Amino acid sequence: MNWSPMLISLKTASVSIVITFFLGLYAAKLVVGMKSEKIRIFIDGILTLPLVLPPTVVGFFILLILGVKRPVGRFLLEFLSVKIVFSWTATVIAAVIVSFPLMYRSARGALEQVDKNLIMAGRTLGMSERRIFWRVIMPLALPGIASGGVLAFARGLGEFGATAMVAGNIANKTRTLPLAIYAEVAAGNMEDSYGYVAVVVLISFVVLSLMNYFTIRGSKYTDKDVSK
Amino acid sequence: MSLEVNIKKKYKGFSLDVNFQTNGEYLGILGASGSGKSLTLKCIAGVETPDEGKIVLNNRVLYDSQKNINIIPQSRNIGYMFQNYALFPNMTAEENISVGLKLSKKEKKLKTNELLKMFHLEDMGYKYPAQLSGGQQQRVALARIIAYEPDVLLLDEPFSALDSQLKSELHSDFFDMLKLYKGEVLIVTHSREEVYRFSKNLALIENGAITGFGKTKEIFEHPKSLSEAKMIGCKNISPCEVSSDNKILCTDWGIILKSNNIPEDCKYIDIPSGSFEIVNEKGANTIECKLVNVVEEIDKYTIVIENNNGYENNPIYFNINKETWNNTKNKNELILKINDFYLLK
């Protein structure tokens, strides 16, 4: 079995989760802190869009910006000799965009469920906003945030539609696991796809277990039996 | 030491408009849920901002809408105790207590240990809030806000998170520990017992406005207005009309009472439940009535009666001890003497 798709997928997913994690967390923090309800709903809608659009439509929008005929893509090509489409970088971009909403929404939910009284208490006790965020909000929201990260990682790993459009299907460069599986099935090589599918199933199980672990760990602070 | 509060705020379907001053003694703010008492405290603390007004603490302006002053809560140096204590679940009791201290690590440790001892929490510093009992959590919360010696303590319904049995046990302990703090205290509650025990001064709040203010004992013993009377729990209130010869007609009950001391513009009369006495014959300030219901309480009976004149909608309640009632011969038709009543504005 050719290991290349697996390696490419893992490489892509690993790099994209780091980007998605911080982008999603930062966006969630911004949105939670917004004062205007209307603006918040609007921004939230835009940030969640890649989640509900079909991946090929997402790919279409990415091409609209980074395609070689389009302003940004053309600029990059002509002035920096950089062609994003059909490069490995494009697989990361596609993965980040489709997995971002998952990270953002999980992080937002986790941040919002922190008891508001705790934040007010922190303020009356003289804690700076930054200290409140890192010492109170983050530790309590972390299980939800981590769980979101795991989910986003899995989504990035499984990304197909947008990737095919934007990164192409080049062996050893942009042929990710999902693309490889699809090609094998289309060619009728069911046997060759078993190996890939087994890897995907294994990773999925690991992902689910991690998510469960984080969820359980989240209730650690309310557990009466936990003793130091 | 004083706190001046004069603020207005429109909030979720009601308007807050409060104006009061403290004089160094504990102030209790008594009101029903949703009357605006917690909101008032939050505005003083700075975690909510009024629409307009002024808040001054010990001659330091915390908020002044006209001069555009609004000091952030972190700098107001107040201590706020939340209804559910708001202890940080991810920090130990020790860490919680030391959160507001701005000292070196060593000094913090010393001070925290001192506080743990003062609040009878010696061996529990390492425990997390979830592992502490309700009473212990309350002590940690109190220690946390006393630790950095704020200018005023704001207690938001400190006992509502505890069940009633625990409450009475903790009342005196709490009061003792509160004495460890040398500053002014505002306590907000819906419980008359708490406010009576804890605060020398009382502010009554109803629908976002202060409807009564004065010394606690005085208000309880001599309520002067309808809202004061209702707030302190008077059950027998009726509108009244005063006639020229010192006679008061209680319009809801059809009773005429005599008094030598009738203040001007009194509109209501309140007869405390304890001021009735069963007598054998009619006389001044007596009424004839019939029994409607007997309610048995733990230590007394509350008798519900109706005036014989047939005014049915406003029954009268009076308390009597069990022995006396059981010895009363004719329970259905009674003659009661009214020994005491208040005339309200």
Added chain:
Amino acid sequence: MFKLQRMHISKLRIREGNVKMKKTIIVILMLYMVINFIGCNSETPPAEPKEPASKETILLAVAASLKNCIDGELIPMFTEKYPNITVDATYDSSGKLQTQIEEGADVDVFMSAAMKQMDALNEQGLIKEGTMVELLENKIVLILPKDSTTEIASFEDILKAETIAVGDPDSVPAGQYAKESFENLGMWADVEAKASLGTNVTEVLSWVAAGSADAGVVYATDAASNENVKVVTEAPEGSVSKVIYPIGIIDATTKLKAAQNLTEFLQSEEALTIFEKYGFTARRKK
């Protein structure tokens, strides 16, 4: 007594079960017959009364890739010329049509997208002697994005492109031919290293049209269908097997004259021009 009662009840249940099963089987059988009946009726063309040389209907079985030009232009043109002949056309993959003809479908004329199916029918004697003609060829071509300035003029040049789009040889026929061509040029391994494999030809076309791929290899007819690509050249002569579209009259036809009218028309200059418009190469009788 109790035991007997229980047995009695369970026997009743079994009998009940049996009755239920029988009912289900009857319903299924009836449904099956109804479906078959409907199916039968829709497959067989209505029997036309035999009127001498007027109002005839012939059935043309054609490979799906020819649908656009035949359905869109050629049949209407033919009907204008021969108003008495109605052409019913059925479009599908060449393999499926072959099977249907073998099973006795009432087809009069067959046109496939490869020699394979026609040869197979011929061997079984199902094609009328002497009526098979190799009508069209579909060339394998090299395409570039319409506005491309890259200097690629031949298949050998294709390695100048940074990324190449080609159909997946394992599942796309055009991809298989592309591979064959490059293998014969001794450069497949190098091409494969830069190649983005499409799962269908439309994907390959859209990659090149968008400029994401610098060059691509598709059928000439595919290239003609997308205005954002330009054809640079055909695969070198002899580097790839020819993709021939043959036409032939089914031996069992009962409307020979009409069938001949159709096949002759399709070989006429008029028709060939239309085919060429769609990207086919006409194999003219010299």
